[in-house]
Structures are given as C-alpha cells and as structure tokens.
Amino acid sequence: MTEIVFRGPKDPKEFPHWRFQTLDIEHHPETASIWMNYREDAPQCYSLEMLVELLQLRDSLRALCASGRTSEFPFRYLVMAAKRPGVFSLGGDLATFAAAIRRQDLATLITYAHACVDLVYSYSQSLDLPIVTLCSVHGQCLGGALEAALAFDFIIAEENAMFGLPEVAFNTFPGMGAVTMLTRRVGSALTQQIIMSGQTYSGREMFELEVIDQITAPGGARAAAIEWMRETGDKKWRRRRAIAEARRRSHPITHDELIRITELWAECSARIEERDLRHMERLVRAQKRLIGATDRAAKAERSFESNSF
Template sequence: MTAYDIKLAADRRDRPTATAAVPTASAMLRFEQLDTDYDPDTQTLWTDMRARTRPSFNPDLLQDFVRWQDDITQLVDTGAMPIRYLVLGSRFPGVFSLGGDLHLFAHAIRTRDHAALVRYGHRCVQILYRNMRGLDRPIVTIALAEGDALGGGFEALLSFHVVIAERGTSFGLPETMFGLFPGMGAHCFLSRRLGAARAEQMILSGRTYSAEELYEMGLVHGLAAPGEGRRMVADYIRQNQRRHSAHCAIYEASRAVNPLPLEELEAVVDLWADAALRLTEGDLKRMERLVAAQTRLRDKAAR
C-alpha cells in the first residue's frame, strides 16, 4: 500500500458515507497505455501516453482515455483525489502523438466500413470535448509537447487550456497529403482561436509549424528548452496556484462567449468519414507509407 493509499484510507474513516465504496486511487488509475503519477502538494495528475504500437491513437488507447476521464471525475467528486491540474505528455521519444490510427483508416476505407470511421472519430471528439471543458470540474488541463504533434496529435493539443512545448518540436496537419482533411477538431478549435480564414489556410497548407511559430500565434502558451518541458509545467502550476479559480472561471466564460457544442464536432467527423470513402487507391498507398514510417519510428525507439 502506498503512502497516498494510506492517506485515502484515513480520509475514508473520517468520511465513511462519501468514500467507503470508492476503490483506492492507485487501483483506479491503472491503464495499459497510460502512466499516471499524482502530486498531492499541487493536486496535479501527471499522465503520459505509452502507445502499444505506433505513437498514435489506437482504439485501445482511446478506451484508456475514456476510463481515465471517468476515473478522474469519480475521484474528484468523492473527494478521494482532489485534482486541480491535469497534465498529459508522452513517453515516446521525440513524439507527442502522430494522430489517428491510419492503419485502421485504410482498412475501413478499403472495406467501405463507414460506421467504423464514424465510431472512431466520434470517440476521439467526445474525449477532446470533455478535455476542453476540464471534465466539467474546476480542473485546468495542460498539454506537454516534448516531441512532435501531427494530425490528430495536434488536434488533441488544441483541446487543452494550456500548451507547453519544447523548442525544436513540430506541429502540423498533413492530412491533405493523402486527400483528406483533419476531422477530429482542427476546424472547430482553430476557427475559434485564429478565425475561419486563417484556420482554413493552415489546414489547406499541410505544412509543418515550429513550436516558436505556434507560440507567436497564441496556440502554444509556453516555450521550454529541450528537456525542460516538465520543469516548465511544474513551474507554471506552482506560479499559478493562487489564480487557479480565476483561470477556471475565465476558461468557462470563454466557452460561454464562443461555445463549441459536441454536435458540431461530431458533424465534422461525419463529413470526414464521407470524404474518407472517396479516397483513391493512390491516396491509400500514401497513407500506408506513413503507417510504415511510423512503424519504423517505433522500431527505432524500441532498440
């Protein structure tokens, strides 16, 4: 039993009606492709992705994210683990995330499985929607990009309240390379941050942006030297603890002024799935070359 579990047990004795039926925090926050570490001093839950295959959002990783969000809300609501800050990073060297599961996409397109594409995309945006809203709790979400974020990986970053990126990391939406567009939030998030025209220009370009460029655009909120991203996140949390309530209220007000309904995100997914089924064999081969490149990257990291 960890020291934190002992503390939880003591808390349960003090508040038996609130937490007696709740499993220990350590028992709940266990996942196949996510590692978690709780800092009780700052009430921060640090989480790192460790994708089982390629550094992308495979369906099992998405399921881990659903459980992760459910566990967090239960722990916060019962008082078993007060969480004010939620940090997400990645253990894959040089990569935050390369986005969607291109292998799954190619298979679904070849078999004309429109439902599989929609199901995958809806699951993605449902996770991002809850993250954007801080799980509807007073939680500030922070993304830590110690490596590149492309496609859906970049879209995921856009759902966080705060993004800290290390210098030298790259970001982009390369979907136009194989005849698609980013369908899991890019249009919705970027249009609200940059305006519709600039968002469309960014998506159509298919180009890669540096962390420094995104900082100038306001999409990255802090730039860290290589290897110093985690220290910067920890410093940000310490420096802003007294302003936590104000920050949560500001993010809530921003959502009220410029709301983004889940239905809008899901409608774009539906358009994306329709477009995916119009891809040519040449488009699919380009997609599969990216899958092969991601696999080589994984194999290199494993050595």
C-alpha cells in the same frame, strides 16, 4: 465493423494506483495535478485500446471527484503528456483508417471518429470538472494528437516540438476537432491556412502564431509545466480557470457540431482515391520506421547511462 466497448470507471479507492495498458497516471501533490502520460511502450497513435482507456480515465476522474477523495489527493490541474522520447503522439490510427477504407467500412470510421470526438469534447469542457487542463508537448505532435492538445485549456511545448495536420496530403482533412478548436484560438483565416497547407510547424512557430501558450527549451516540457502550475498558487489557478471558462462562453463548442464535422471527415476519407490511400499506407510504414528508430536510440541512451560512472 469495429465497435468500441466502453469500460466502467476505476475504483476511486484505488487511486493513485490505477493501472492501464497505454497510460501512466501520476498524482503530483505539490501542484495538485494529475498527469495522464502516454506510456513509452504504448502505440504512438490513438489505437482503439488507447481510446477505450482514455474514455475510461475520463469517467474515472469524474468518479474520483464525486467520491470526495480529492480532499486526500488535491486535484485542480489535469496534464496530458507523453513518455516516449521524440514523440508526443502521431495522432489517428492510419492503419485502421486504411484497412476500413479498403473494405469500404464507413461504420468503423464513424465509430472511431465518434469516440475521438467524445474525448475531444470532454477535454474542451475540462471534463465538466472544476479543474484547469494543460497539455505538455515534446517531440512530434501530429494530426489527432494536435487536435486533442488544442482541446486543452493551455498548451506548453518545447520550442523544437513539431506540430502538423497532414491530412490534406491524402485529400482529406482533420476531422476530430481541429477546425473548431483552431478557429476558437486563432480565427478562421489562420485555421484554414494551417489546415490547407499541411505544413509542419515548430513549437516556436506555433507560439508565434498564438496557437500555443508558452514554449520552453528542448527537454524542458515537464519542468516548465510543473513550474507553470506552481506559479503563485491559488490566485493564478483561479484566474486561469476563469479565463478558460470565459473562452468557452464566448466561443461555445457543442458536441453536435463536432459530431457533424467528424461524420463529414468519415465520408470524405471513405472516398479518397487509390493513390491517396497508398500514400496513407506509406505514411503508416514511415511512422513504424520512425518509432523503431526512436526506440533504438532511447535504448542505446539508457544503455550508455547505465554503463557510465
């Protein structure tokens, strides 16, 4: 059985110089925002290490606010973004899932799922802090990554970003918040359509379905997020925070609901058939090839830029 070892919060006195293995943290004074970026060299799925660090960051941000240091480092927006070209995140750690299913290790699936749900629930509540949360998406945002994004108050995405919940392809379902978060945004009928189809949608298509809030041109996610936060200052921020809170009150989400659904996911996933498991393992290999190709392309681009005059 795999266990999650929780870490205490970072020292508020060391902010904004917190260091993580999978995350880069930035403070943007002009927009009073903190950016949590998935590092370019980090696993592009939610590995156990990344989950532990995300939980630690959550607790660290709460400690930062409690310390009073936000007078020095204003904090009213939290932005989730990624630095790897072409990939926001590929979602759940399918290699861990497949290995646990092969050895019939339901406890590991549940432990992993509970950690994900703890994060998703925290995001859905804006970390219980007086902030607005924003997800800035480029590239592929699949499975658990989309579930995490949906828990944020607002989503901005590049029009050619790719969103999807592929779990139906191996006879399970997205169990870390998609059912709840999508239903809150677009209703139960469209939620079922998106989940059961397993279809991949562009950023523009997701905007037209009203799943996301704003689209921008390819390559423009970060600039669009900064401009969105800068827009009309305090007045717009207060209205956005009120809208986000109104959503929470009109369609309340409970931690218990998310736990019950994710335990259904774990039980369902543990019982998939051999052909479904082989399909999951093929997808793991395809993801590794995709990441390798993306890395090579990014390296070639950096080499070209460094040799250009």
